[in-house]
Amino acid sequence: MPDIAEKDSEISYASEAGRFSKHLKQSHFGLFHHLRGISVVHGDINVLTPKVRSYVEDKIDLCQPEKIHICDGTDYENSSLLTLLQKEGTIKALPKYENCWLARTNPADTARVESKTFICTEKKSEAIPTPSEGVKGSLGNWMSPSDMNKAVKERFTGCMKNRTMYVIPFSMGPVGSPLSKIGIQLTDSAYVVASMRIMTRIGQAVTKIMNNETEFVKCLHSVGTPADGKMEMPSWPCDPERTLILHKPQANEIVSYGSGYGGNSLLGKKCFALRIGSTIAKREGWLAEHMLILGITKNGKKRYIAAAFPSACGKTNLAMMTPTLPGYKVECVGDDIAWMRFDENGQLRAINPEHGFFGVAPGTSNSSNPIAMSTVFKNTIFTNVAETSDGGVYWEGMENEVDESVKITDWLGKPWDRKTSKTPAAHPNSRFCTPASQCPIIDPQWESPEGVPISAILFGGRRPVGVPLIHEAKNWKHAVFMGASLRSEATAAAEHKGKVIMHDPFAMRPFFGYNFGQYLQHWLSMETRTSNLPKVFLVNWFRKGGDGKFLWPGFGENCRVLDWILKRLDNEDCALKTPIGLIPKKESLNLEGLKDIDIDALFKLDAEFWKQEINAVEKYFEEQVGKDLPSEMKEQCEILKKEIDSM
Ligand SMILES: Nc1nc2c(ncn2[C@@H]2O[C@H](COP(=O)(O)OP(=O)(O)OP(=O)(O)O)[C@@H](O)[C@H]2O)c(=O)[nH]1
Ligand SMILES: O=C([O-])CC(=O)C(=O)O
Numbered sequence: 256m257p258d259i260a261e262k263d264s265e266i267s268y269a270s271e272a273g274r275f276s277k278h279l280k281q282s283h284f285g286l287f288h289h290l291r292g293i294s295v296v297h298g299d300i301n302v303l304t305p306k307v308r309s310y311v312e313d314k315i316d317l318c319q320p321e322k323i324h325i326c327d328g329t330d331y332e333n334s335s336l337l338t339l340l341q342k343e344g345t346i347k348a349l350p351k352y353e354n355c356w357l358a359r360t361n362p363a364d365t366a367r368v369e370s371k372t373f374i375c376t377e378k379k380s381e382a383i384p385t386p387s388e389g390v391k392g393s394l395g396n397w398m399s400p401s402d403m404n405k406a407v408k409e410r411f412t413g414c415m416k417n418r419t420m421y422v423i424p425f426s427m428g429p430v431g432s433p434l435s436k437i438g439i440q441l442t443d444s445a446y447v448v449a450s451m452r453i454m455t456r457i458g459q460a461v462t463k464i465m466n467n468e469t470e471f472v473k474c475l476h477s478v479g480t481p482a483d484g485k486m487e488m489p490s491w492p493c494d495p496e497r498t499l500i501l502h503k504p505q506a507n508e509i510v511s512y513g514s515g516y517g518g519n520s521l522l523g524k525k526c527f528a529l530r531i532g533s534t535i536a537k538r539e540g541w542l543a544e545h546m547l548i549l550g551i552t553k554n555g556k557k558r559y560i561a562a563a564f565p566s567a568c569g570k571t572n573l574a575m576m577t578p579t580l581p582g583y584k585v586e587c588v589g590d591d592i593a594w595m596r597f598d599e600n601g602q603l604r605a606i607n608p609e610h611g612f613f614g615v616a617p618g619t620s621n622s623s624n625p626i627a628m629s630t631v632f633k634n635t636i637f638t639n640v641a642e643t644s645d646g647g648v649y650w651e652g653m654e655n656e657v658d659e660s661v662k663i664t665d666w667l668g669k670p671w672d673r674k675t676s677k678t679p680a681a682h683p684n685s686r687f688c689t690p691a692s693q694c695p696i697i698d699p700q701w702e703s704p705e706g707v708p709i710s711a712i713l714f715g716g717r718r719p720v721g722v723p724l725i726h727e728a729k730n731w732k733h734a735v736f737m738g739a740s741l742r743s744e745a746t747a748a749a750e751h752k753g754k755v756i757m758h759d760p761f762a763m764r765p766f767f768g769y770n771f772g773q774y775l776q777h778w779l780s781m782e783t784r785t786s787n788l789p790k791v792f793l794v795n796w797f798r799k800g801g802d803g804k805f806l807w808p809g810f811g812e813n814c815r816v817l818d819w820i821l822k823r824l825d826n827e828d829c830a831l832k833t834p835i836g837l838i839p840k841k842e843s844l845n846l847e848g849l850k851d852i853d854i855d856a857l858f859k860l861d862a863e864f865w866k867q868e869i870n871a872v873e874k875y876f877e878e879q880v881g882k883d884l885p886s887e888m889k890e891q892c893e894i895l896k897k898e899i900d901s902m
């Protein structure tokens with residue numbers, strides 16, 4: 256006699272191909288407790304569609320886990336995983352707050368590893384542009400499918416022995432929205448499950464809407480084991496030497512090995528929503544971008560703005576800002592990723608595919624980002640921040656928020672002293688992983704299935720010299736050029752050392768899923784899709800004066816720059832033409848109540864600097880993008896050079 260559950264499953268898939276019910280009959284005994292002979296210790300395999308199940312079975316054969324856990328996303332599941340993680344020493348409770356946890360990683364696994372991230376396509380030119388002879392490409396890494404298969408086999412064969420394989424069904428974007436996409440992540444890390452639960456929508460809500468026609472992105476992840484079998488830090492298993500993050504756009508497939516950290520392991524984020532996402536977006540005619548989305552209301556009129564800044568350059572802070580000018584309200588839709596498309600009326604609409612914030616901790620304080628501070632002290636996993644003797648957290652920037660008498664333990668677990676310690680208490684790339692719904696200014700439309708209408712797009716980066724506080728693009732081609740020529744100081748979000756100025760086109764350099772030349776073509780083609788293109792601006796909060804200090808106070812004061820943008824959206828005559836674009840006319844940037852602002856220094860345009868800048872960009876295009884560069888970008892270089900010569 257088949258039991259009740261088996262009957263149910265036959266009913267729910269009755270209308271589908273015979274394959275599944277045949278499968279049911281073949282594995283009649285112990286149906287609900289085994290998959291490929293491996294015991295299923297949690298969850299119901301019948302919620303998986305036949306296609307998902309066959310993907311899972313393939314990877315069970317490869318990874319040979321001891322147990323299978325199918326995630327349902329329930330609170331019960333979450334608390335048992337947190338208990339397990341505590342027992343294994345991966346996380347510890349932070350009793351000062353409600354349901355907050357501290358994870359310390361292996362010090363060799365603290366950021367994304369761009370040098371070990373690859374796009375796998377048949378032809379190299381599909382994935383990356385061809386650099387000039389003798390030049391090392393910096394717009395992504397390519398691997399052939401056969402090398403990928405070899406690398407995967409080497410690393411994944413038996414990699415989950417004695418471990419549990421977690422199966423996480425997840426949705427990027429509101430469950431069931433026409434703009435959303437589904438993924439299945441397999442992982443051997445309970446930390447990853449607990450984090451994916453915050454960052455995406457997981458479990459039953461997702462499996463409920465899947466049928467065997469439902470497409471999904473295949474995401475395989477293992478923290479790995481070093482080749483010699485020696486695990487340096489058993490509480491944070493990883494294999495930094497052999498870490499690899501691979502993407503096969505053609506098969507909608509991601510394979511990540513060796514790292515448990517953020518963008519390397521929470522595969523919905525950079526791997527899916529940006530790298531695979533950008534390739535799907537190209538095919539389907541939309542955009543997957545490294546952008547925050549915010550709503551801003553002035554005098555009852557609301558507009559939405561998207562902004563692309565490189566990693567650790569201010570997206571979370573702008574998305575949650577508290578405007579200092581009276582009469583303004585900012586609300587947050589997302590802080591890292593935007594999926595955008597033109598609707599049938601030619602209006603650009605954006606959704607935030609994520610469900611949480613994986614935000615940079617250092618620099619976050621009640622003075623810089625009070626909204627983040629009132630978001631993160633419940634239901635949050637902190638990684639690599641410092642710990643206080645009263646069961647709380649600490650990082651650089653919290654100097655005024657923690658009493659002097661409280662003792663601090665740094666991210667490595669060592670005693671740390673404010674006065675004498677020479678290293679930072681928190682790792683510069685330490686992060687909070689927190690539910691977006693807890694943000695007190697989360698936008699009422701943040702889960703709207705059709706997305707919010709975007710009126711303006713900002714690009715920005717860390718430019719200590721030369722680049723003004725804000726300038727506006729002259730037209731769409733110039734706007735695409737602005738994105739393409741974006742440069743910024745390196746940060747701790749990836750493995751780059753020092754504060755060198757790097758090219759980071761569209762703040763997407765680490766995240767392109769296909770050839771950057773074609774990406775530019777795709778952006779240029781948006782002009783043919785609508786007569787209602789958003790206005791585009793470039794901002795720089797990070798210009799420094801002769802004393803090495805920031806010229807602009809930033810954070811909540813950035814609303815003054817947004818205010819000028821709103822005026823431009825209302826077609827106010829408040830812009831002055833310059834060779835590089837439009838800047839605010841005198842008095843049009845509201846500085847009321849601000850003291851000691853050197854406005855001339857903030858907007859000074861130095862002909863020598865801009866000559867060098869445009870030469871550097873032109874050289875970069877030539878060497879890095881070569882024949883893949885759309886002719887429009889060369890034309891923009893020529894136009895700018897001429898204009899700058901007349902400065
Ligand atoms: N001076 C100055 N610093 C800022 C400003 N906005 C953000 N920062 C600092 O920049 C760092 C990173 O900012 P985030 O907002 O977390 O960066 P992000 O772009 O969201 O980064 P990812 O999550 O890595 O993509 C923090 O230390 C902030 O304190 C600003 O307006 N002025
Ligand atoms: O990917 C990560 O680890 C965090 C992030 O948002 C970025 O680096 O842009």
Ligand SMILES: [Mn+2]
Binds near residue numbers: 545565566591
């Ligand atoms: Mn990011």
